Amino acid sequence: MELDSQPFGSVLKEKAQLVLGGLEQGNVGTAVQELLHINDAKTNSRYRQIGKITRGLHNAIGNLEFSNGERAGPKRDVQSRVGYVINLTQDAANRTMDLAEEATPIAAELGTASNALREDGRKLANRELSADEFRELYKKMADSLIFSEEKSNQLHVNLTDIVVTQGYQDLSGQVLLKIVNMLNATEGDLVNLLAMAANLQDVSCIAEPDPAVESWVLGR
Amino acid sequence: MKILIVDDFSTMRRIIKNLLRDLGFTNTSEADDGKTAFPILQSGDFDFLVTDWNMPGMTGIELLKAVRADPKLSSLPVLMVTAEAKRDQIVEAATAGVNGYVVKPFTAAALKEKIEKIFERLEAG
Numbered sequence: 100m101e102l103d104s105q106p107f108g109s110v111l112k113e114k115a116q117l118v119l120g121g122l123e124q125g126n127v128g129t130a131v132q133e134l135l136h137i138n139d140a141k142t143n144s145r146y147r148q149i150g151k152i153t154r155g156l157h158n159a160i161g162n163l164e165f166s167n168g169e170r171a172g173p174k175r176d177v178q179s180r181v182g183y184v185i186n187l188t189q190d191a192a193n194r195t196m197d198l199a200e201e202a203t204p205i206a207a208e209l210g211t212a213s214n215a216l217r218e219d220g221r222k223l224a225n226r227e228l229s230a231d232e233f234r235e236l237y238k239k240m241a242d243s244l245i246f247s248e249e250k251s252n253q254l255h256v257n258l259t260d261i262v263v264t265q266g267y268q269d270l271s272g273q274v275l276l277k278i279v280n281m282l283n284a285t286e287g288d289l290v291n292l293l294a295m296a297a298n299l300q301d302v303s304c305i306a307e308p309d310p311a312v313e314s315w316v317l318g319r
Numbered sequence: 320m321k322i323l324i325v326d327d328f329s330t331m332r333r334i335i336k337n338l339l340r341d342l343g344f345t346n347t348s349e350a351d352d353g354k355t356a357f358p359i360l361q362s363g364d365f366d367f368l369v370t371d372w373n374m375p376g377m378t379g380i381e382l383l384k385a386v387r388a389d390p391k392l393s394s395l396p397v398l399m400v401t402a403e404a405k406r407d408q409i410v411e412a413a414t415a416g417v418n419g420y421v422v423k424p425f426t427a428a429a430l431k432e433k434i435e436k437i438f439e440r441l442e443a444g
Contacts, residue, residue, distance in 0.1 A: 259427045262337050266424050269328035270402060273373065 107144035111137055148295065155292045177278050184271045191267035198264070202257040205250050212250075216243050321364060322347045325356040325382065326371040326400070331423075335369055335400065338430050353377030357385055360392055367437075372401035372408070380412060387416045396437050400425065 114137045121129030219236060222228050228236065322344055326332045332349045339347055348363070350356035354376035360368065368386065372379040379399055386392045398419040399412050409420055418440070419433040 256427075259338070259341060262334055263425070263427050265330055266334055269326070269331040270423060272328055273402060 105140070107140055110140040110144075114140070152292065152295045155288065155295050176281060180274050180278050184274050187267050187271050191264050194264045195261050198257045198261045202254055205254050205257075209247055209250050209254075212243050212246055216240065320344050320346060320366045322367040322369065323350060323356060323360060323363075323365045324348070324369050325350045325353065325374070325379070327351050327374045328371075331371065331400075335430070338427055339369075339434075341427070342431055342434065353379060353382035353385075356382055360386065360395070361389065365395065368395055368397045369400055370397065372399060372403045372412075380408075380415060383412065383415050383417055396441060398433060398437060400430070 114133045117133040118130045118137070121127070121133060216239070219228075219239060223233075223236065322339060324332050324335050324339075324347055326335070329351070332351075336347050336349070339345075344367075348359065348365075350359055352374045353370070354374075356368075356370070357377065359365075368382075370379040370382055377385075379401065383397055383399070386395055386397065396418045397416070398421065399417050400421045400423065402423045403409075404422045412420055418437045421430055421433050
């Protein structure tokens with residue numbers, strides 16, 4: 100008979116028969132011997148359960164932060180990751196706004212340049228241009244178009260960069276998923292711990308001992 | 320030029336699609352995991368694969384290895400775009416036959432440069 104691996108309930112059932120048997124045969128020595136075996140089994144079972152709980156507690160606590168900050172567990176991990184997400188999204192928001200703010204005057208400049216050119220065109224149509232102004236017109240047009248092309252390219256760059264900056268959503272999303280997984284793991288550990296603690300109460304009478312069982316075992 | 324973009328985050332797929340369009344590549348398809356991407360590659364005639372690393376079903380590195388192992392797909396150019404910047408992962412990707420590797424967050428210029436470099440090398444043979 101292996102006390103270490105048999106569940107206490109079945110040991111109790113087996114030995115209780117032997118105790119009764121011994122008493123019925125008037126063999127008190129046997130009865131007491133088997134009672135001692137029951138007690139040993141109870142103690143071993145209790146130790147095993149305590150061992151399990153200690154390990155479970157160690158795992159769960161290992162995942163929390165020690166007050167001296169000795170071990171960085173999920174709580175510290177969660178804090179630093181949340182901090183990372185806040186900074187990342189803030190930087191992305193600011194960069195997006197910077198790019199948009201840069202682009203706004205450029206768009207205005209393009210409008211102004213087109214407007215000036217249109218005004219020149221109107222003067223040309225109404226023959227309001229002087230000879231010098233007329234000669235200058237071609238150069239003005241060419242300069243204006245080069246200007247528009249450069250500014251349009253700049254707008255294009257800014258708009259593309261705004262799109263690229265939205266990549267923060269992917270990076271922050273990945274970090275948030277990691278946080279959720281860590282929290283689920285810690286919750287799982289604690290739920291297991293609760294289950295083990297409940298089991299220990301059943302098996303080892305660390306909680307309320309059942310007076311009926313107690314008096315029967317002690318022979319009162 | 321038919322390109323498949325694989326990433327489990329739709330925003331990232333959209334950004335890459337946008338940048339590819341800027342470079343003149345308008346024929347793009349998308350997949351949200353290596354698992355869904357592989358059969359798409361097997362059934363279509365894709366000329367280029369852009370993939371993330373971390374994906375829940377089949378990771379980018381597993382997809383890359385599957386592509387290289389498939390006789391129909393083994394020479395498909397592959398660009399990896401990923402947040403993983405650790406040296407051994409870059410080495411693992413290179414060993415598995417990746418053509419280019421871009422670390423997130425990237426700039427538009429960086430992505431464009433990597434893509435152009437891949438095609439330059441392919442044309443050079």
